[in-house]
Amino acid sequence: MIDFTRARADTPGAAARAFLDSAGSSLPPTVVTDTMIAHLRREAEIGGYRAALERQYELADVRAAVAELIGAAPSDIALSDSATRSWSDFFFAVPLAPGDRILISRVEYASNAIEALQRAEATGASVEIVPSDELGRIDLGRFEAMLDDRVKIVSVVHAPTNGGLVNPVRDVTELAHRHGALVLLDACQSVGQLRIDVSELGVDGLSATGRKWLRGPRGTGFLYVAPNAIDRLVPQVQDLRSAQWTGAGTYRSAGDATRFELWEHDVAARLGLGAAVRYLLGLGIDDVQTAVSERAEYLRAGLGEIAGVTVRDLGDRRSGIVTFTVDGYEPTEVRDVLAADEITVTVSFAGSTRLDMEARGLAAVVRASPHYFVSFDDLDRAIGAVRRLVT
Structure with missing residues (x-):
């Protein structure tokens, strides 16, 4: 069980507001900001290269910590500056030719969909949409028929950005692998709130960010690459970190996920990411998952009892993302009214998940995403503020 008093003390930003936006950019624990600030000060004292050399073991541990969190080996992890960068690096490394097919789901995130369309346009491949079932999940039967x-x-x-749905990843992977397809998992909204074991899921690649449920800094992310997939991937950009210049006209890519890393990076931010992951591991991901689920379900239940409020989450298994609309109010108005009461939520617009939102006739939804450091009093404040809008 999580020590809530300690978690709250480690999150100074939570004292002044009900913070319900960990799906956007969460509040970091004090150890993260202290780690980053200390390193920046050290860089100012002795220079960036020497300061990084002093932290070489801590930097190596960032990869080890991430690997431990998702059940991988450190050599399977490439650190990056964002989930988008990680997803793109893997996706653009998959060789494609005319007639090849790219499958995306109805809850695809805009950045992924745009890059899929761009790649199809450049290679002559096609992009096809896998239908959802009646619960909003990937329809496994129709998916299998498409393969x-x-x-x-x-x-x-x-876990899509616009609702609490969780997709059946393992089932998708097993079906895709029967036809030799690679599976790339966008875990941007699941790493840090759900227990993930890549050996159980069987995916070939996984991308995630540091700033959301991991409670790390902005400008951080990582890519997992399955060892048996690495030789099928040809990175579009490499440097002396990801490859070796072996002769005047030759080079050799790294034999593990390092082939997706570049030399230059924000050392302070990367150390902050490591501190965030180690903090999470200290709490225990299973306890975090339970705490997030309890808070999300409490919030859904409270909002669902208010006449004029519609909870919009799909799926049978749900994440910590809670989405809703309020009759007579634009989602942006709800967000701003709550902000005036120091209740932080955000809005998910159709442009981020166009296929799903348009299919459901939604232009936008209010999105609340309570992490384990949010109190039930905070949730009651949010529910009460929404109730006052419609009474």
Whole structure:
């Protein structure tokens, strides 16, 4: 069980507001900001290269911590500056030719969909949408019917940005692998709030960010690459970190996920990411998952009892993302009214998940995402503020 008093003390920003936006950019624990600030000060004293050398073991531990969190080996992890960068690096490394097929789901995130369309346009491949079932999840039966040997990559969003749905990743992976397709998991909204074991999920790649449920700094992310997939991938950009210049006209890519890393990076931010992951591991991801689920379900239940409020989450298994609309109010108005009461939520617009939102006739939804450091009093404040809007 999580020590709530300690978690709250470690999160000074939570004292002044009900913070319900960990799906956007969460509040970091004090150890994260202290780690980053200390390193920046050290850089100012002795220079960036020497300061980084002093922290070489801590920097190596960032990769080890991430690997421990998702059940991988450190050599399977490439650190980056964002989930988008990580997803793109993997996706653009998959060789494609005319007639090849790219499959995406109905809850695909806009950045992924745009890059899929861009890649299809450049290579002559096609982008096809996997239908959802009556609960909003990937429809496994129709997905299986779509598969053939021309499907080269399947993009799966684990937990979409616009609602509490959680997709059945393992089932998708097993079906895709029967036809030799690679599976790339967008875990941007699941890493840090749900227990993830890549050996259980069986995915070939996984992308995630540091700033959301991991409570790390902005400008951080990582990519997991399965060892048996690495030789099928040709990175579009490499440097002396990801490859070796072996002769005047030759080079050799790294044999593990390092082939997706670049030399230059924000050392302070990377150390902050490591501190965030180690903090999470100290709490225990299973306890975090339970605490987040309890808070999300409490909030859904409270909002669902208010006449004029509609909870919009799909799925049978749900994440910590709670979305809703209020009759007579634009989602942006709800967000701003709550902000005036120091209640932080955000808005998810159709442009981020166009396929799903348009299919459901939604232009936008209010999004609340309570992490384990949020109190039930905070949730009651949010529910009360929404109730006052419609009474």
